[in-house]
Amino acid sequence: xxxxxxxxxxxxxxxxxxxxxxxxxxxxxxxxxxxxxxxxxxxxxxxxxxxxxxxxxxxxxxxxxxxxxxxxxxxxxxxxxxxxxxxxxxxxxxxxxxxxxxxxxxxxxxxxxxxxxxxxxxxxxxxxxxxxxxxxxxxxxxxxxxxxxxxxxxxxxxxxxxxxxxxxxxxxxxxxxxxxxxxxxxxxxxxxxxxxxxxxxxxxxxxxxxxxxxxxxxxxxxxxxxxxxxxxxxxxxxxxxxxxxxxxxxxxxxxxxxxxxxxxxxxxxxxxxxxxxxxxxxxxxxxxxxxxxxxxxxxxxxxxxxxxxxxxxxxxxxxxxxxxxxxxxxxxxxxxxxxxxxxxxxxxxxxxxxxxxxxxxxxxxxxxxxxxxxxxxxxxxxxxxxxxxxxxxxxxxxxxxxxxxxxxxxxxxxxxxxxxxxxxxxxxxxxxxxx
Numbered sequence: 281x282x283x284x285x286x287x288x289x290x291x292x293x294x295x296x297x298x299x300x301x302x303x304x305x306x307x308x309x310x311x312x313x314x315x316x317x318x319x320x321x322x323x324x325x326x327x328x329x330x331x332x333x334x335x336x337x338x339x340x341x342x343x344x345x346x347x348x349x350x351x352x353x354x355x356x357x358x359x360x361x362x363x364x365x366x367x368x369x370x371x372x373x374x375x376x377x378x379x380x381x382x383x384x385x386x387x388x389x390x391x392x393x394x395x396x397x398x399x400x401x402x403x404x405x406x407x408x409x410x411x412x413x414x415x416x417x418x419x420x421x422x423x424x425x426x427x428x429x430x431x432x433x434x435x436x437x438x439x440x441x442x443x444x445x446x447x448x449x450x451x452x453x454x455x456x457x458x459x460x461x462x463x464x465x466x467x468x469x470x471x472x473x474x475x476x477x478x479x480x481x482x483x484x485x486x487x488x489x490x491x492x493x494x495x496x497x498x499x500x501x502x503x504x505x506x507x508x509x510x511x512x513x514x515x516x517x518x519x520x521x522x523x524x525x526x527x528x529x530x531x532x533x534x535x536x537x538x539x540x541x542x543x544x545x546x547x548x549x550x551x552x553x554x555x556x557x558x559x560x561x562x563x564x565x566x567x568x569x570x571x572x573x574x575x576x577x578x579x580x581x582x583x584x585x586x587x588x589x590x591x592x593x594x595x596x597x598x599x600x601x602x603x604x605x606x607x608x609x610x611x612x613x614x615x616x617x618x619x620x621x622x623x624x625x626x627x628x629x630x631x632x633x634x635x636x637x638x639x640x641x642x643x644x645x646x647x648x649x650x651x652x653x654x655x656x657x658x659x660x661x662x663x664x665x666x667x668x669x670x671x672x673x674x675x676x677x678x679x680x681x682x683x684x685x686x687x688x689x690x691x692x693x694x695x696x697x698x699x700x701x702x703x704x705x706x707x708x709x710x711x712x713x714x715x
Contacts, residue, residue: 292342292343292404292576292579293404293579293581294403294404294421332684332685332686333614334569334614334615334616334650334684334685334686335564335568335569335570335615335616336431336432336569336570336571336615336616336617336618336649336681336684336685337557337560337561337564337571337602337615337616337617337618338432338570338571338572338618338620339557339573339575339599339618339619339620340457340572340573340574340576340620340621341575341576341578341595341619341620341621342408342457342574342575342576342577342578342621343404343576343577343578343579343580343621343622344404344407344579344621344622344623344624344625344637344638344642345578345621345624345625345642346578346580346584346588346624346625346635347395347624347625347638347641347642347643347660347664348361348362348363348364348378348624348625348627348635348664349364349365349378349379349380349584349585349588349592350377350378350381350592350643351377351378351393351395351643351645352377352393352395352643352660352664353366353376353377353378353379354660354663354664355367357662357663357664358663360628360629361627361663361664363378363379364584364585364588364629364633365378365379365380365585365588365589365592366378366379367379368381368382368385369385370384370385370386370388370389371385371386371387371388371389371654372388372389372654372655372656375388375393375656377393378588380588380589380592380593380596381592381595381596382596383596383597383599383601384595384596384599384600384603384645386600387603387604387647388654389653389654390603390604390607390612390647390648390653391603391645391646391647391653391654392646392647392651392652392654392655392656392657392712392713393643393644393645393646393655393656393657394643394644394645394646394656394657394658394710395643395656395657395659395660395667396641396657396658396659396667396668396669396670396671396672397620397624397641397642397643397644397667397671397672397673397677398639398640398641398642398666398667398671398672398673399411399416399623399639399673399674400416400639400640401417401418401420401623401639402623402637402638402639403420403421403637404421404579404622405417405420405421405424405458405459406418406420406421406622407622407623407637408420408458408459408622409426409427409428409458409459410622410674411620411621411622411674412426412430412431412457412458412459412460413426413428413429413430413431413459413463413674414428414431414675414677414678414704414707415427415428417459420458420459425463426458426459427463428459428463429461429463429464429469429693429703430459430460430461430462431570431678431681432451432453432460432471432570432572433451433460433461433462433465433469433470433471434465434469434687434691434693434703435450435451435569435570435685435687436449436450436451436462436468436469436471436569436570437462437465437469437693438685438687438691439569439685441468443532443566443567443568443569445567446532446566446567447532448532448535448563448566448567448568449471449472449568450568450569450570451469451470451471451472451568451569451570451571452471452472452473452474452568452570452571452572453471453472453473453474454474454556454560454571454572454573454574455475455556455572455573455574456473456574457572457574460572464695464696465693471572474536474559532566532567534566535562535563535565535566535568536559536562536563538555538558538562541558541562545558545605548605549598549601549602549605550594550597550601552594552598553573553594553595553598554594554597554598554601554602556573556575556598557573557598557599557601557602558602558605560573560602561602561605561606561609561611561615564611564614564615565611569685570685575591575594575595577590577591578621580625580634580635581630581632581634581635581636582630582632582633582634583632583633583634584625584633584634584635585633599617599619599645599647602617602647603617603647603648606647606648611648612647613648613649613650614648614649614650615648616646616647616648616649616650616651616681616684617645617646617647617648618644618645618646618677618681619644619646620642620644620645620677621642623637623638623639624638624639624640624641624642625637625638626638627641627664627665628663640665640666641660641664641665641666641667644672644677646713649684650684651680651684651713651714652712652713652714652715655712657672657710657712658670658671658672672710673706673707674707675704675705675706675707676707676708676709676710677707677710678703678704678707679704679707679709679710680710680713680714682703682704682709683709689704689707689709690702690704691703691704
């Protein structure tokens with residue numbers, strides 16, 4: 281049995297809590313059992329397209345991580361602008377990152393840092409919606425529901441909700457993020473929730489032998505009911521129950537079980553975020569296409585230096601371990617790690633020794649996926665206020681991910697009004713990364 285622990289009730293400055301973010305699109309809330317989930321996805325599975333054998337791990341720094349103290353320290357700027365925690369040299373010549381991230385600095389040659397990421401929504405929900413979907417939603421911070429599907433749900437729509445070889449879900453959430461769902465694409469493309477009912481149904485609470493006996497008994501009842509079934513529905517029901525049994529008993533189920541991992545590897549990753557990234561790696565190895573992790577607590581309006589000392593060490597260790605592990609296992613080209621959040625923080629430290637919301641500039645950190653690593657992409661101005669080079673937008677990030685996953689940039693799907701809707705309107709893959 282897998283238990284993922286997070287700071288579920290960590291709140292942002294506008295009162296939104298982790299539970300608010302999890303609430304949207306949760307499969308467990310819909311009461312779906314595993315056979316019901318398979319049934320909801322069955323019609324979509326046949327539409328899955330041939331794709332590259334690649335995957336994305338989407339690490340979300342909820343609350344809006346400071347770009348200055350993480351990946352753009354600006355140590356030549358005036359004291360009130362530069363990193364409050366200093367800087368550390370990386371393995372990329374001439375490049376520094378925040379002083380609390382020495383382990384990430386040691387694997388920087390396997391990473392790329394984008395220092396000109398930008399959009400225009402300073403709200404937690406609004407900024408989250410923009411980065412998660414590629415589209416702005418001005419109503420998001422006033423209780424509005426997501427109006428566009430997330431990148432993960434689009435991936436599930438294109439590839440099919442389950443990997444055709446292993447049966448593992450294409451899109452898996454380890455913990456929820458606002459706007460991480462399918463919106464008008466439909467329930468079949470919602471993320472498979474590891475804390476939801478469908479996942480719990482995969483845990484055997486009886487022996488495999490007894491399960492087989494129950495299946496036999498169920499088949500006996502079905503034969504009795506089939507005799508009086510004139511609509512032909514029972515044959516369809518059989519297939520969904522069969523899929524559920526096979527998924528429960530298959531090797532794909534083991535991907536969710538950390539106890540199947542080498543204990544030395546588990547110890548190396550550690551607990552908390554490290555364990556979640558280990559689970560994400562296992563799921564991608566088993567055929568998942570998009571896995572999301574929410575590591576929150578970055579809404580630091582006051583005393584930012586001390587607040588960072590509580591968040592950065594776990595991030596530093598977990599990310600560096602994940603990158604090294606993927607390289608050693610030959611997975612670096614297959615799995616793309618994306619580290620992002622809803623926005624950056626104000627470049628000038630405020631009167632409370634913190635930083636406020638700042639969508640005009642933030643940074644991205646990426647690793648793997650067959651992209652060009654070991655570089656800094658884009659540049660901010662001298663005080664880390666705005667991009668100095670051409671801004672990179674959420675849709676540009678989205679287009680880059682589409683390229684990694686082998687999805688066409690002109691992908692269209694029909695919205696709730698029956699109109700063909702482009703998933704990307706003006707985004708272009710980040711040239712320095714894709715070549």
